[in-house]
Amino acid sequence: MNQPGAAGYQAPWWLPGGDLQTIYPAVCIRKPAVAYRRERWNTPCGQDFIDVDLVDGASPASPCVLLFHGLEGSSDSHYARSLMAAAKARGWHGAIPHFRGCSGEPNLAPRFYHSGDAEELDWIIRRLRSRHAGPFYVAGVSLGGNALLRWLGEQGHGAGIVDAAVAISAPLDLAAGGTALSAGFNRLYTRMFLQTLKPKALAKLDRFPGLFDRDRLLAANDLYSFDNVVTAPLHGYRDTDDYWHRASARHVLHDIVVPTLVLNAQNDPFLPGRHLPRTAAHAVTLEYPATGGHVGFSVGPFPGRLDWLPQRILTFFDDTAMRAPAPARLCEA
Numbered sequence: 001m002n003q004p005g006a007a008g009y010q011a012p013w014w015l016p017g018g019d020l021q022t023i024y025p026a027v028c029i030r031k032p033a034v035a036y037r038r039e040r041w042n043t044p045c046g047q048d049f050i051d052v053d054l055v056d057g058a059s060p061a062s063p064c065v066l067l068f069h070g071l072e073g074s075s076d077s078h079y080a081r082s083l084m085a086a087a088k089a090r091g092w093h094g095a096i097p098h099f100r101g102c103s104g105e106p107n108l109a110p111r112f113y114h115s116g117d118a119e120e121l122d123w124i125i126r127r128l129r130s131r132h133a134g135p136f137y138v139a140g141v142s143l144g145g146n147a148l149l150r151w152l153g154e155q156g157h158g159a160g161i162v163d164a165a166v167a168i169s170a171p172l173d174l175a176a177g178g179t180a181l182s183a184g185f186n187r188l189y190t191r192m193f194l195q196t197l198k199p200k201a202l203a204k205l206d207r208f209p210g211l212f213d214r215d216r217l218l219a220a221n222d223l224y225s226f227d228n229v230v231t232a233p234l235h236g237y238r239d240t241d242d243y244w245h246r247a248s249a250r251h252v253l254h255d256i257v258v259p260t261l262v263l264n265a266q267n268d269p270f271l272p273g274r275h276l277p278r279t280a281a282h283a284v285t286l287e288y289p290a291t292g293g294h295v296g297f298s299v300g301p302f303p304g305r306l307d308w309l310p311q312r313i314l315t316f317f318d319d320t321a322m323r324a325p326a327p328a329r330l331c332e333a
Helices: 018-027 078-089 118-129 143-161 174-180 184-207 214-219 223-234 240-247 249-255 308-323 326-332
Strands: 037-042 049-055 064-068 093-097 136-141 164-168 260-263 284-287
Touching: 049 078, 049 118, 064 078, 064 118, 064 143, 064 308, 078 093, 078 136, 078 308, 093 118, 118 136, 118 143, 136 143, 143 164, 143 249, 143 260, 164 308, 174 223, 174 240, 184 214, 184 223, 214 223, 223 240, 260 308
Parallel strands: 064 093, 064 136, 136 164, 164 260, 260 284
Antiparallel strands: 037 049, 049 093
């Protein structure tokens, strides 16, 4: 079993603390320009859609990296643009599927998306994999990272269609993360999420009257209450406690067989270091640097850069490709 180790990351001296290391990179560091090509995919049920933003590689055989964004994120998020810019610079293909309702246009079905959405990830990964003959990698950030780890664990050897995976700042223990986001300064993050989640839910309720209780939604002032009213019942969970328990990725870390990096800063305000799992399957590398915040990991002198995280992700993929010969991986698929 793998024991957690610390990466070579260290936050800049001028950016102290997990909150600053979270907020500053997201809002203050200039994001690289990326020219996306958007495709709209119908969902398997035929009654909904997702929008996928693509970056085209140098050749059909070039590697492809697929990124699942975080809660209320998009292809415009700082981590998304920095990773896609780095992939493009290598001549790689890139893809960012938007979770339902996150592409700038409301989705059509009653459902949204959630932290344990392994079934949703499955059809997206398989559809994109079928279009690429070269190495195929998947990354997930925050909520997307937790959902990716759920998919990897639930699929077991079936996840061998991907060559390697990386989960960044995933809320591996959703209950512990939810508790952390409900206290003190962290309520700022909760309010930020609810500012977009609640209007989306109200619009959904207008489209589907009776889908959930409007008064309870309006009264929800934390993610626990919101998930109790909206996320849990819409996606087949009994309540928030059931959702947070069953969807947490910590339960499946020992079931993963694909080479996977789990990267979490110990000062991440969304999931404090004391809650990070200490063991995982042999294929999983647990990397817990002391600093970095939540999907922060900025580097360099002021005003800082965003290039450490994409390079860490791509370096892990490179190392995996050197260790495992492609024919064996393709045979497993």
